[in-house]
Amino acid sequence: MTHLAHQDDEFRRGPLLEDAFEDGTVVFSYSSGTLSRLADTAESVWRLFDMPTTPLKVASALAEHYQVPLASVLPDVCALAGELVTKGLLVVTQSDEGDGIPHDA
Amino acid sequence: MREVFHNRGSVLCPAPSQIAPAYALLVTEGLTLGPYRALDLAFAVTVEQAELGLAARLERCLEGLTDTCAGPAKQYRLAPDESAAPAVDGGPSYLLRYEGDIVGRGMTLEAAHSLLAWHVNSSCVETTLQRTTLLHSAAVVRDGLALALPATMESGKSTTTTGLLRRGWAYLTDEAVEIRPADFEVQPFPKSVALDPGSWPLFPELKPADVHPDARQWHIPPSTFPAGVAQPAPLLAVVSPKYAADAPTHLERLGGSEAVMQLAPATFAFSRHPERNLAFLATLVRRVPVYRLTIGDLESGLDAVDSVFNEALGQLSQAQAESDS
Numbered sequence: 504m505t506h507l508a509h510q511d512d513e514f515r516r517g518p519l520l521e522d523a524f525e526d527g528t529v530v531f532s533y534s535s536g537t538l539s540r541l542a543d544t545a546e547s548v549w550r551l552f553d554m555p556t557t558p559l560k561v562a563s564a565l566a567e568h569y570q571v572p573l574a575s576v577l578p579d580v581c582a583l584a585g586e587l588v589t590k591g592l593l594v595v596t597q598s599d600e601g602d603g604i605p606h607d608a
Numbered sequence: 609m610r611e612v613f614h615n616r617g618s619v620l621c622p623a624p625s626q627i628a629p630a631y632a633l634l635v636t637e638g639l640t641l642g643p644y645r646a647l648d649l650a651f652a653v654t655v656e657q658a659e660l661g662l663a664a665r666l667e668r669c670l671e672g673l674t675d676t677c678a679g680p681a682k683q684y685r686l687a688p689d690e691s692a693a694p695a696v697d698g699g700p701s702y703l704l705r706y707e708g709d710i711v712g713r714g715m716t717l718e719a720a721h722s723l724l725a726w727h728v729n730s731s732c733v734e735t736t737l738q739r740t741t742l743l744h745s746a747a748v749v750r751d752g753l754a755l756a757l758p759a760t761m762e763s764g765k766s767t768t769t770t771g772l773l774r775r776g777w778a779y780l781t782d783e784a785v786e787i788r789p790a791d792f793e794v795q796p797f798p799k800s801v802a803l804d805p806g807s808w809p810l811f812p813e814l815k816p817a818d819v820h821p822d823a824r825q826w827h828i829p830p831s832t833f834p835a836g837v838a839q840p841a842p843l844l845a846v847v848s849p850k851y852a853a854d855a856p857t858h859l860e861r862l863g864g865s866e867a868v869m870q871l872a873p874a875t876f877a878f879s880r881h882p883e884r885n886l887a888f889l890a891t892l893v894r895r896v897p898v899y900r901l902t903i904g905d906l907e908s909g910l911d912a913v914d915s916v917f918n919e920a921l922g923q924l925s926q927a928q929a930e931s932d933s
Contacts, residue, residue: 520883524863524865524868526865531886536879
């Protein structure tokens with residue numbers, strides 16, 4: 504099951520443990536009981552979710568940092584946010600559009 | 609013919625090959641083997657009215673765990689299961705108890721032996737996990753330093769370990785590794801090496817003389833190998849093996865996060881104690897090099913392990929020389 508992350512949904516981190524290494528970050532989710540590794544761009548996205556925020560704001564920050572169009576970043580950020588929700592690393596705090604409930608992709 | 613033995617000891621348990629046929633059914637009454645220690649588990653095994661050959665085989669299987677500091681011990685009791693039908697092989701059925709609770713019944717002698725070996729491993733892990741992190745791992749020693757070989761089941765840990773022991777490394781375990789956080793010393797759990805049938809052709813010389821025709825594993829006592837059992841030793845490196853038939857042998861050093869992901873599945877009950885276990889793995893991968901080893905054939909895999917160890921040893925010697933100067 505994959506969460507359909509809407510760009511305006513607000514997400515925050517779930518209950519977790521994390522440790523950063525030179526080649527990526529490992530994160531344990533208490534809610535799913537799984538350990539995940541985030542590296543490269545996924546790690547950058549993860550770091551931008553350190554406070555409650557939306558995929559749109561994260562994508563905007565990335566687009567500005569890498570000097571690329573927002574449209575080339577936003578779909579990937581929404582997809583990754585959905586995966587992070589599935590792994591229990593992010594949870595929805597509020598939804599401007601949609602019901603904030605996980606949906607099967 | 610019936611005899612009563614109150615003492616353990618190989619003197620009273622000749623190897624089956626030494627038992628004349630007329631005595632093959634010689635029974636014992638309350639022959640107690642032990643005490644033994646498997647990490648935090650202290651235990652003894654009482655064999656009631658069983659063939660002497662079984663008692664001798666069990667004693668050899670458990671010899672590496674002999675504990676000279678006898679203390680309170682958990683009790684295994686293996687006895688004929690008189691209320692059960694004959695076992696599947698037509699012979700007598702056996703009943704295994706642990707602390708009075710039935711672990712298995714209606715078993716052949718061979719099945720009872722295997723169940724006991726499995727239950728000792730399992731109880732050892734469960735008992736020790738209450739105190740500390742444990743890796744599902746083998747460990748061997750050379751030059752006073754330890755190498756851990758963590759991997760999930762069926763990855764080739766015991767085969768790799770046996771190959772290294774044959775090359776002269778000393779033995780710590782092929783099942784569960786405790787690394788003491790204070791000094792990173794690997795503690796011994798020198799159970800018999802358990803070899804599955806797929807590995808038997810690689811080590812024909814290790815076939816036990818009294819192996820049962822239905823045996824699913826060979827249990828090789830550590831004293832079989834030239835260097836025997838090692839003392840606790842500081843950890844120098846970690847190599848996570850994975851046997852892959854027809855693949856080229858390949859060694860890869862892992863970064864910290866990749867190493868944690870490699871070791872977490874080989875950490876017993878990782879999710880039961882996530883804070884303790886993640887902190888331990890994070891410290892481990894920052895302290896010693898961690899490698900992933902794909903083993904296509906045994907000898908090239910063992911060469912790769914030797915090369916990792918030699919390189920880590922060289923780096924350690926160099927670092928010590930620099931700190932001395």
